[in-house]
Amino acid sequence: MRLAELSRRSGVPTATIKYYLREGLLPPGRRVTATQAEYDDAHLKRLRLVRALIQVGRVPIASAREVLTALEDESLDHNSRLGTAVWALPHGPEPTGEEAADETRAAARRTVDALLARLGWEFAEEYGDESPAHRMLVTAVGTLARLGYPCAVEDLAPYARAGRQLAVTDLDLIERYDSPEAQLEAAVALTVLYEPVLLALRRMAQTEESNRRYGQGSPQACGGVPDA
Amino acid sequence: MRLAELSRRSGVPTATIKYYLREGLLPPGRRVTATQAEYDDAHLKRLRLVRALIQVGRVPIASAREVLTALEDESLDHNSRLGTAVWALPHGPEPTGEEAADETRAAARRTVDALLARLGWEFAEEYGDESPAHRMLVTAVGTLARLGYPCAVEDLAPYARAGRQLAVTDLDLIERYDSPEAQLEAAVALTVLYEPVLLALRRMAQTEESNRRYGQGSPQACGGVPDA
Known part of the structure; x- marks a missing residue:
């Protein structure tokens, strides 16, 4: 696919994709003419991970590059690559x-x-x-x-x-992902993307628990907490 | 106590305390001379909460003020004050x-x-x-x-x-805190301060679990540990 389609399918503006390419966060496409390159599904998946890191994880560009480098380091086994990538997160x-x-x-x-x-x-x-x-x-x-x-x-x-x-x-x-590569990408992305899920659910659960203990209809209704 | 002692006991620089006073995050001290004011333990405790919000929770000044206002809103019962304060967090x-x-x-x-x-x-x-x-x-x-x-x-x-x-x-x-006021302060502070505790422990536990599943039984086989 061309840059415009990569942008359309990923929802990432072309200017942002060009920036990621310049910063080495996305491998270059296969050049087809002097001004055009061809991208594939691997680019689309990588773009998804880069978005997760930068937009949700607020990972700085340099750290994102470090995470991605670890994911691709073929000198390391699966477990080591995973560890290195997660360690590179902020x-x-x-x-x-x-x-x-x-x-x-x-x-x-x-x-x-x-x-x-x-x-x-x-x-x-x-x-x-x-x-x-x-x-x-x-x-x-x-x-x-x-x-x-x-x-x-x-x-x-x-x-x-x-x-x-x-x-x-x-x-x-x-482990639902089939290939080791997909597992590594998912590990990094899900570590980051599930953090706000977890923190939001903890806060919502605090409200439930607080209402259960002190809310109207609870044994201590309306009176707040008794002084010790 | 005077400003200098409040600074010494809280570990917060006097310039920062003065800034919090100007921003209304800390109630003014009791004025004793034209240039000096007296502070008490309530100031020390409030300063502790403000530090937790701003330094650890990265709460903007305006939101911190909103949290503190909710804590002091005597028109609300304990449960509602707690809810309002936690809702004002980012x-x-x-x-x-x-x-x-x-x-x-x-x-x-x-x-x-x-x-x-x-x-x-x-x-x-x-x-x-x-x-x-x-x-x-x-x-x-x-x-x-x-x-x-x-x-x-x-x-x-x-x-x-x-x-x-x-x-x-x-x-x-x-609930280990005795008074409703202390409980409210602790609720806000602990919500914020235990977030990095939880996220760090989740990441450390991921390493344990990853090593358990994929490691080779030796720390050398795992997780990007640089050789010393």
């Missing part, structure tokens, strides 16, 4: 130099390591803070600690159990 | 005019409504897309659909079940 702000060095962060790290030991998550333990998700978690626990909110191992454990169940669901979803 | 990008009107969004809305009916989430059904979390979910499902990824009711249901469990954990955590 993981929130890195701590400032001051935060990285302070005692609260060291304590947060000990909490996270104790949590992982309790869960028996051996790969997470082994990678330690080489893993961006581990650093993201330490930063989040450090912030909770600095602001005086609950963040002990037993507070975090139920969130970890939910994460474990979600990961099983995630990988089941990914 | 919920990701609103759909473009074109997206809002298209058939994919209408289909996504039908999927979300079918999901809520199946779950029996009556408040979410009743509020419909008055609720920002509902709109956020419809947007996320619409994006999945537009990009051709799985997003049927049965695909979403496991994420909703996880959300439901998390909400119970969230509200248990919040």
Whole structure:
């Protein structure tokens, strides 16, 4: 197909497609004349993934390129490619130099390591803070600690159990795709695209639970929460 | 305490505190001389919440003010104040005019409504897309659909079940606080502060699960770990 059709079928404006081509996020088409190139279904699928990363995941161009490079790195096996691609996704702000060095962060790290030991998550333990998700978690626990909110191992454990169940669901979803290539693309896209799904459902469920506990018709109707 | 001590105890620079005071995110102190004011523990706690919203939740100043106003609205009962405050949090990008009107969004809305009916989430059904979390979910499902990824009711249901469990954990955590005021502050802060905890744990759990399914039993076989 020509650029115009690629644009029509993907819903991505031609100017944006040209930008992705220049930035190396999309492989060049097969040149048919001096001014025209031919694109195929692989371009359409790649364009879909690039849109997911950039529009929904708010992934910067350079990180998106890193994710895509990992997906295509034939020197790695399936599992390693997947890991490398997901590691290249953004993981929130890195701590400032001051935060990285302070005692609260060291304590947060000990909490996270104790949590992982309790869960028996051996790969997470082994990678330690080489893993961006581990650093993201330490930063989040450090912030909770600095602001005086609950963040002990037993507070975090139920969130970890939910994460474990979600990961099983995630990988089941990914295994519906036939080829290893399609699985890798789906893994990256679904990691990113299901984050707002999960956060929205948690907030909606909070409303349900809050109404169940404190709403009209509940045992504590209208009175709000009794003082302790 | 004076401004300098409030800064020292909160870890927030005095210039930032002055900015929050000017923006109305922090109530003024009790004026003791023409140039000095006295602050108390309520200021310290409020400052903690403002930091959580702005630094971690990336909540814009105007939304933070809206959240805080809801928390203080004495015309509302506890449950309504909580709902209003959480609704004022940011919920990701609103759909473009074109997206809002298209058939994919209408289909996504039908999927979300079918999901809520199946779950029996009556408040979410009743509020419909008055609720920002509902709109956020419809947007996320619409994006999945537009990009051709799985997003049927049965695909979403496991994420909703996880959300439901998390909400119970969230509200248990919040009920550890004694006063209704402290519970409201904690509800808003913990909604925001536990989001990166959850997302990081999901990604770490994906690595565990991926290694369990595809790894070769050795950390070296997995996940893009750079050789030290």
